[in-house]
Amino acid sequence: MYRALNIHIVLVGLEIWTDTNHISVLDGSAGDVLSRFVSWRQKDLLKRSRNDVGHLIIGRSSYDGSIGMAFVGTVCSQVQGGSISTLQHSNMLRHATVVAHELGHNLGMKHDDKRCPAAYIMHSTDNGSRNFSSCSADDFENLILNGGGNCLRNPPKASSVYKEPACGNNVLDDNEECDCGKPEECSNPCCDAASCKLTPGSQCAQGLCCKDCKFKVAGAECRSKMDFCDLPEYCNGSHAYCPEDIYIMNGYPCDNMRAYCYYGLCQSFDSQCEALYGKGARKAPDECFERANIKGDRFGNCGTRGGVYKKCPVQHSLCGKLQCTSVSLHNLPAWSVVSNTSGVLCWSSDFDLGSDVPDPAQVHDGTACGEQKACVGFECVDASRLGYSCDVKQSCNGNGVCNSNGNCHCAAGWAPPFCNRPGSGGSLDSGPA
Structure with missing residues (x-):
């Protein structure tokens, strides 16, 4: 299919x-x-x-x-x-x-x-x-x-694939140098489809660190950072594939200390409002969240239980349905409501994407909901639950951040693993910067 x-x-x-x-x-x-x-x-x-x-x-x-x-x-x-x-x-x-x-x-x-x-x-x-x-x-x-x-x-290792090894199945098996499908399907000049061997002079056939059948040079960026909380990866000069996607350790402060990193994204209210309603949309006042989410309906809730909307306890109301302001009327879904709270128009929507799609307008886990607090599972809990366990001054000598593997990702000018000597940046996990 x-x-x-x-x-x-x-x-x-x-x-x-x-x-x-x-x-x-x-x-x-x-x-x-x-x-x-x-x-x-x-x-x-x-x-x-x-x-x-x-x-x-x-x-x-x-x-x-x-x-x-x-x-x-x-x-x-x-x-x-x-x-x-x-x-x-x-x-x-x-x-x-x-x-x-x-x-x-x-x-x-x-x-x-x-x-x-x-x-x-x-x-x-x-x-x-x-x-x-x-x-x-x-x-x-x-x-x-x-x-x-x-x-x-990045294709999986052949040893982890549940499939009989066969040349031409588009899976790189242990005894193959490449696999671009059957001969009538393959248009890759780096791979001989009949033998699943590299063509003469080729070092590689596919991958983010492969170009024109040759390995890219060490330090070539193969995956750019997509967010403040993401980290870039680099080719190592001897392999066709980009290293595993790594990001800043969960719980690291971002957005001028107003939010936290969570799985590679800075989980701010404003960014979530913009993602739903377009550029310029912003988090509504806390009062809007409280008034809407204690109701337990499709425009204000803390998720569902048994198909029934759950009311948010007041202390967890910031972790329920997203409430936004400064919303463009051109980006509103058909099912939206607005309330006037202390002179501010607060918007909430039911995106009605179908019964098999969860509501995209719920506040994301990792979003800050108070001083040293973050949303996890529709509850406002201590931010330590996000799992941040790094002292960058001690571990990385103040010249980097801790990544999702617990290793230092060094700033430009410093070398891993501890960012305490001159170098080009990066980490043990990112490939050489």
């Missing part, structure tokens, strides 16, 4: 829960189960098995009619890179289209419906289609162009 979009799905891990379920799949709504699954993936699965996205297949008919749910555009996210589906019948091909639909959401694809009204995979109803629309192709292209699919450029 994905081949038409030039996407190759590779299975790198398979777990079958036979003795006990690692999360509860019987209680709550599809959204509740999805939240539990991505939390388990982050805390457990990723430590054992690197993956770009996880999918949970559940042996039940549905959750109040919902047969799947996924976060949109989160394929490379450690926090929300997941989706779920229910196996409701023995027709495995039909179920495969449901899995393809939910993975499509992870890859940035929205529902077709009015945009491409014919029956394609990304239509909001389960129609059994095996084809993606041009709308889906455009959505995926936008994800890539906006830097959302960086992890897709």
